[in-house]
Amino acid sequence: MSAPVLDVRSLSVEFESTLGTIHAVRDLSFSIGEGETLALVGESGSGKSTAAMALLRLIPNPPGRISSGAVLLAGRDLTALSEADLRGVRGREMAMIFQDPMMALNPVYTIERQIGEVLRLHLGLSKSEILAEVVELLRLVGVPAPEERARQYPHNLSGGMRQRVMIAMALACRPRLLIADEPTTALDVTVQAQVLDLIHGLKEKFGMAVLLITHDLGIVAETANRVVVMYAGRKVEEGTVGEIFADPRHPYTRGLLGAAKWEEADGDLLREIPGTVPSPFEMPSGCSFAPRCAEAIPLCRSAMPELKDVAPGRPVRCFLAEGRGHG
Amino acid sequence: MRRLATFWLRYRRNRGAVAGALALAVILALALLGPILYPTDPFDMVGRPFSLPFDRFPLGTDVAGRDILAGILNGGRVSLLIGVLASLSATIIGVALGAVAGYYGGRIDDLLMRTTEFFLCIPSFVLAVVLVAIFQPSVVTVTVAIAVVSWPSVARLARGEFIAHRDREYVQGCRAIGMPDWEIILLQIMPNALPPIIVVSSLMVATAILTESGLSFLGLGDPNLVSWGYMIGVARTVLRTAWWMAAIPGVMILLTVLAINLVGEGLNDALNPRLRKR
Numbered sequence: 001m002s003a004p005v006l007d008v009r010s011l012s013v014e015f016e017s018t019l020g021t022i023h024a025v026r027d028l029s030f031s032i033g034e035g036e037t038l039a040l041v042g043e044s045g046s047g048k049s050t051a052a053m054a055l056l057r058l059i060p061n062p063p064g065r066i067s068s069g070a071v072l073l074a075g076r077d078l079t080a081l082s083e084a085d086l087r088g089v090r091g092r093e094m095a096m097i098f099q100d101p102m103m104a105l106n107p108v109y110t111i112e113r114q115i116g117e118v119l120r121l122h123l124g125l126s127k128s129e130i131l132a133e134v135v136e137l138l139r140l141v142g143v144p145a146p147e148e149r150a151r152q153y154p155h156n157l158s159g160g161m162r163q164r165v166m167i168a169m170a171l172a173c174r175p176r177l178l179i180a181d182e183p184t185t186a187l188d189v190t191v192q193a194q195v196l197d198l199i200h201g202l203k204e205k206f207g208m209a210v211l212l213i214t215h216d217l218g219i220v221a222e223t224a225n226r227v228v229v230m231y232a233g234r235k236v237e238e239g240t241v242g243e244i245f246a247d248p249r250h251p252y253t254r255g256l257l258g259a260a261k262w263e264e265a266d267g268d269l270l271r272e273i274p275g276t277v278p279s280p281f282e283m284p285s286g287c288s289f290a291p292r293c294a295e296a297i298p299l300c301r302s303a304m305p306e307l308k309d310v311a312p313g314r315p316v317r318c319f320l321a322e323g324r325g326h327g
Numbered sequence: 328m329r330r331l332a333t334f335w336l337r338y339r340r341n342r343g344a345v346a347g348a349l350a351l352a353v354i355l356a357l358a359l360l361g362p363i364l365y366p367t368d369p370f371d372m373v374g375r376p377f378s379l380p381f382d383r384f385p386l387g388t389d390v391a392g393r394d395i396l397a398g399i400l401n402g403g404r405v406s407l408l409i410g411v412l413a414s415l416s417a418t419i420i421g422v423a424l425g426a427v428a429g430y431y432g433g434r435i436d437d438l439l440m441r442t443t444e445f446f447l448c449i450p451s452f453v454l455a456v457v458l459v460a461i462f463q464p465s466v467v468t469v470t471v472a473i474a475v476v477s478w479p480s481v482a483r484l485a486r487g488e489f490i491a492h493r494d495r496e497y498v499q500g501c502r503a504i505g506m507p508d509w510e511i512i513l514l515q516i517m518p519n520a521l522p523p524i525i526v527v528s529s530l531m532v533a534t535a536i537l538t539e540s541g542l543s544f545l546g547l548g549d550p551n552l553v554s555w556g557y558m559i560g561v562a563r564t565v566l567r568t569a570w571w572m573a574a575i576p577g578v579m580i581l582l583t584v585l586a587i588n589l590v591g592e593g594l595n596d597a598l599n600p601r602l603r604k605r
Contacts, residue, residue: 058502060494062433091504098503103496108518118504169504 003075004031005176005209006055006094011069013047013054016062022280024050026233028069032177032209037200039212039224039241041256045277047233048213052179055211056090074176092122095170097199099182101162105154111138111165112150118172137168141198160191167198174206181213196223217260221245229253232277232288235307236317249310249321251293287318295320337597344593350586354579358407361400369397369553377569389558389572390565398553399579405554406583409466409539413473414531420474421481422524426512428482429489440486443479451476455538459547466549469542473535484527488520522598530591533584540580555580 013025025047032038040048053059055071057078071078073094078086098104105114115137116130125133131150138146141164154162163183170178180199184192200223203210212224220227220241227244229237229252237250248254255273275292278284284291290300299319307315310322318324338344367373372392373384380387386395428439446454458472492498493516501511540556542548548557555576562572 056503058499060432087505087507089505090502091506096500096503098496098500100496104500106497106501106515106519117501117506121505166500169500 004033005036005074006211007031007070007072008051008055009070009072011051011054011071012067013050013059013064014067015064019281024064024233024280025054028230028233028235030228030235030238032211034176034209035203035207036226037203037210037212037224039214039220039227040230041214041217041220041227042230043215043256043277045232046230048230049181050233051230052096052181052211052213055179056094056096057086088122091118091170091175092173093175094177094179095173095175096179096181097163097166097170097183100186101159101166102154102186104166105162107154110151110153111157114154115150115165115169115172118169122173133172134168137172138165140171140202141165141168142194143168159187160195163187163191163195164198167195167202171202171206175208177209177211178203179211179213182215183212184219185214185216192219199223217256229256232283233280234288234317235315236289237315239314243311243314249314249316249324250289250318251295252289255292334597338593341593341596343589344596347586347589347593350582351590354403354583354586355407357400358403362397362404365396365400367394367397369393369401371397377565380571380575386575387571389561390569391561395558395572395575398558399555399576402553402555402558402576403579403583405466405549405552406536406539406556406580409470409473409554410532410536413470413535413539414477414528416470416474417477417531417535418481418524418528421478422485422517424478425482425485425487426489426517426520429486430493430508430512430516432490432493436486439482443482446476446479447483449476452538452541455542456545456547459542464542464547464549466552469539469548472542473538476538477531477535481524481527481531485520485524488523489516492516492519523595526591526595526598529594530588533587533591536580536583536587 008028008030011025011028012023015022015024028047028051030038030040040051042048050059050064054066055078057066059066066079069079073089078089081089105111112131112134115134119125119130119133134150135146138149143149143161143164149157149161154165157165163186167183178199183199184195187195196219199210202208212219214220224241226240227238228235229244229250231252237244237248237253239247244253245257248257252273259272273292278288278291284301286299286301286303287293287296287305290296293300297319305317305319307317308321310316370393373394374388374392376388376390376392378384378388378392380395384394384396386399389395389398424439424443428436455472455476458475459468462468462472489512498511498515501515506515539548539554540559543554543556544560544563546560548554558576559573562569562576566573
């Protein structure tokens with residue numbers, strides 16, 4: 001593989017609060033190549049959305065800030081850019097699709113105007129060019145009757161249509177990287193598959209890199225190439241989809257897979273990971289997953305394990321990872 | 328166009344608001360056209376003082392023999408002009424400061440809001456009196472003084488609206504496509520934040536008219552122009568012998584303020600999203 005499109009190096013994000021500093025993302029590193037889909041997986045509160053926002057430097061500051069690390073997009077460090085230069089990157093080289101398409105469009109403007117904003121800001125197209133391009137984009141994302149839809153307001157569109165509009169907006173400038181933050185969580189199951197297929201097809205067509213943020217392992221299995229599992233702000237395991245699903249080494253990954261595969265299990269019981277993500281103010285002294293881990297040994301409660309390669313490109317943050325073969 | 332139609336449909340449901348709009352239209356027409364159709368100079372001594380209404384002059388004459396109807400018509404211009412201009416400027420100042428404070432938060436917010444609170448804790452009428460007294464009464468100083476004492480409430484409201492909107496996903500989305508802050512504030516959040524602000528600033532016109540009347544009553548109005556407050560001030564000394572002299576401009580103020588308040592209520596019903604489903 002050539003140089004990665006996105007290279008995130010030891011990214012840390014902190015939030016100041018009255019109760020103390022919250023380390024929402026700690027020392028997170030990953031990279032995505034051209035045409036590759038990387039899934040960032042974890043429960044609510046694991047820091048995956050924060051990490052995505054930090055890539056575009058959209059963390060509200062104050063209270064949040066990127067405390068260390070670098071985000072290299074095609075070799076350029078975004079954390080070092082000025083606000084003005086950054087605006088040239090946002091929407092043009094790196095675009096984002098949000099979780100809830102109901103909320104992500106401005107209710108007072110037409111679809112044409114909203115998709116047109118991107119084209120106006122970055123490509124400086126004229127009014128008639130914008131209309132033509134908007135219709136073309138809507139057609140590209142499979143919106144029927146695009147000329148008509150372009151003139152409508154967000155409330156005239158269904159959730160799936162709105163998410164298509166969001167995708168059209170994100171793709172308007174053919175970005176190198178598309179960040180999709182739980183793009184289908186707010187949609188009906190039937191529409192979910194359509195939207196995922198659309199993202200996948202467009203990725204193939206334009207050779208984009210895609211960062212898919214999700215907690216749904218079913219989606220991961222269908223669309224991603226590689227997976228980064230996050231827990232309490234840290235990466236705990238990384239690998240290709242095949243490796244993660246066939247040979248999960250971290251007990252948290254195993255728990256997630258167990259919870260996802262409950263339908264296939266022999267009983268009807270929903271297998272879950274006991275407990276919840278620890279509060280950022282009460283992080284355990286050792287491994288942050290230790291309190292919920294059935295396999296924890298005394299060492300886990302006193303020291304935080306480092307990421308260690310169990311195989312090339314397979315870092316796992318667990319003391320017992322190596323001994324845990326196919327299980 | 329369709330938005331205007333739905334707005335009217337909602338507005339129409341409040342009968343008081345329709346009556347208010349009608350009354351306001353009549354008052355506006357009187358103020359705009361009256362002095363042209365009835366071109367008596369309100370400062371001219373046209374007849375004997377204390378002439379009764381419906382006698383030689385439609386509404387009689389005041390203590391100096393000046394035509395009261397001419398005063399009402401010309402005074403209406405002044406009162407409405409000052410009321411509208413003052414609340415418009417107060418709205419612009421308030422929205423600008425509130426928007427910046429709410430959108431950016433942090434230290435800018437602290438600075439702007441402490442300033443706003445400073446203005447809020449001084450009794451506004453007293454401050455207006457002081458300002459006009461310092462800068463010589465004229466239409467401009469009275470308007471500015473009323474604007475200066477009125478903007479803080481708008482600023483607080485605008486700030487609240489901007490805080491509610493700044494972290495919405497559509498705003499995040501605008502940031503994510505590289506839109507500059509001023510565009511997000513002016514073109515994206517503003518149209519969404521405006522309805523409650525319109526309601527408050529329409530009601531502020533009524534308060535501004537009352538403040539102006541109060542200032543003129545105290546002799547702090549523009550000395551070259553008649554206003555309703557000034558007429559009441561002149562009639563004050565003869566309240567027991569010629570009560571109508573104060574009552575006529577008083578009723579005009581009452582009607583105007585009432586009409587504006589009714590219109591404001593109607594706007595609130597029509598624009599407030601929380602009441603839309605009613």
